[in-house]
Amino acid sequence: MKPWKKALKVGLVGATGVVGETFINMLEEYAFPIAELRPFASDKSLGVKLELAGKEWACQVLKPGCFDGLDMVFFSSGDDISKEWAPQAVKSGAFAIDNSNAFRMDQGINLVVPEVNGHLLNENSKPQIIANPNCSTIQLVVALKPLYDKFGISDVTVSSYQAVSGAGLPGFDELLDQTRNFQTPDHAAKIFPKQILFNCIPQIGGFGADGFCTEETKIMNETCKIMGDDKIKVSAFTVRIPALNAHSEAVWVTLNKPATKDEVINTLGSFEGLAVMQDDYPTAIDVSGEDPVFVGRIHQDRHNPNRWLMWVVSDNLKKGAALNGLQIAERIFS
Ligand SMILES: NC(=O)c1ccc[n+]([C@@H]2O[C@H](COP(=O)([O-])OP(=O)(O)OC[C@H]3O[C@@H](n4cnc5c(N)ncnc54)[C@H](OP(=O)(O)O)[C@@H]3O)[C@@H](O)[C@H]2O)c1
Known part of the structure; x- marks a missing residue:
């Protein structure tokens, strides 16, 4: 700093x-x-x-x-x-x-x-x-911005795998309590809509009439506002998982121009705040406590050569x- x-x-x-x-x-x-x-x-x-x-x-x-x-x-x-x-x-x-x-x-x-x-x-x-x-928006836009500046972006699809710390101290405590008592048949869910231990919950926040939950709406609206471009089509599906800290996202991004894999990797790797992993991929446990947004598993889509897939992980309490x-x-x- x-x-x-x-x-x-x-x-x-x-x-x-x-x-x-x-x-x-x-x-x-x-x-x-x-x-x-x-x-x-x-x-x-x-x-x-x-x-x-x-x-x-x-x-x-x-x-x-x-x-x-x-x-x-x-x-x-x-x-x-x-x-x-x-x-x-x-x-x-x-x-x-x-x-x-x-x-x-x-x-x-x-x-x-x-x-x-x-x-x-x-x-x-x-x-x-x-x-x-929102924490899941921040890590997404840090990964999108260099691609947007160099190639342009027409659409983004993101599926998130979000840690319990995103729901504050009570969320953290709920997973730890359920873990300590893992043999108990019924785990009363207070913070999350269902038992979080041994589970994945496809709901973060309440549902709107359009079927999206509030976390998804936040990602879709905030991404366009921060990027300053209402034309980017963003579609989000958010899932709470029993990770303690750091959110993971599978991202599909369609560029406006063709790019080689090296160009995509170099563009991401030279951007402030981003750490690209090529021989390995980041996980929530590796990234918890770290400052950068980590990107791994960068590869091209089979059906659309302008569409790229990547795995984006960041500490939601720090960068988020x-x-x-x-x-x-x-x-x-x-
Ligand atoms: N967790 C994340 O990853 C994350 C990321 C981005 C944004 N956020 C946002 O950050 C906010 C807090 O999140 P958190 O995760 O830190 O929640 P948290 O662990 O539940 O902490 C809530 C904090 O608010 C305080 N508080 C409650 N009532 C208050 C009052 N009347 N006056 C002043 N302080 C009061 C609590 O104090 P006591 O201890 O005295 O109750 C506690 O310090 C939320 O708006 C959340 O959406 C969270």
């Missing part, structure tokens, strides 16, 4: 969640210059102390004026909290980087993956709400949430 212009005063809403925890770990990992960390969580976490930069910072609850004096606030505690409080952060003079779905498709709100459309932000940007895309948020901050403050 580039050097930062000044030590920042940072608010973190949802500090005790899985994304919040990853965000704090990444602030430490990247030696992010912190003048103040102001963590926020629910009433039950009031006063809980979180460690960063050799100091302890106590969790607060949200209340009027709670963002005063902050440079930026990262929101990671759900749509309703973001809807109510992100505008308050901007009123207090802070940038609100929002990890929820609340503002992503709003006109006039930037939906940013820095490697793809980071030009929307710079050091002269004024305090505003900036939306962090906290790292992308920090990279947004980097565009503004470094």
Whole structure:
């Protein structure tokens, strides 16, 4: 990361969640210059102390004026909290980087993956709400962008295999509980629609009248917004699997121009934030805890030579949430 212009005063809403925890770990990992960390969580976490930069910072609850004096606030505690409080952060003079779905498709709100459309932000940007895309969209667009720039893209089909950490700490706990008690005949599903242990669930979020579930709709809408091209035909099918962390995606992408396999591999391999694997392929376990988006199993379709298949894996808590948020901050403050 580039050097930062000044030590920042940072608010973190949802500090005790899985994304919040990853965000704090990444602030430490990247030696992010912190003048103040102001963590926020629910009433039950009031006063809980979180460690960063050799100091302890106590969790607060949200209340009027709670963002005063902050440079930026990262929101990671759900749509309703973001809807109510992100505008308050901007009123207090802070940038609100929002990890929820609340503002992503709003006109006039930037939906940013820095490697793809980071030009929307710079050091002269004024305090505003900036939306962090959905985790499964982020890794997809990082893999699509270099192909789009070099060859053009007409359509994309994606099938996802998503880890339980994408459903937050309760999702993580549900798989671990079911694993500990794997001999129990009935596993009560609370967070996921069905038992997740030993299973694959073809539903992430509720179903719309068109038969798509919300995760699929997010991927299809957000991809076009981030790529700045409504003409790309995106079709998504999302599946929750019993991986703990890191989302995997099988992607079929149709290019507008012919390309050789070497050209496709070199184009992907030279793009910032992408790591191409040729002799092996990435899996969720290998990639969990890593920063880049990994791509493997790149090969040409049998029936359409302009159509390419690839396997895209990334840590949903890092590039899919906290790292992308920090990279947004980097565009503004470094
Ligand atoms: N997990 C992912 O891979 C991922 C990726 C991209 C985006 N997101 C989005 O990030 C958000 C949070 O996800 P998560 O996975 O970190 O969830 P999580 O593990 O369930 O954490 C939720 C956080 O919100 C806090 N919270 C709950 N009620 C609150 C309130 N009234 N005021 C302030 N804080 C409150 C919780 O605090 P307590 O501990 O005190 O309850 C906790 O810190 C969601 O919008 C999710 O869609 C998640």
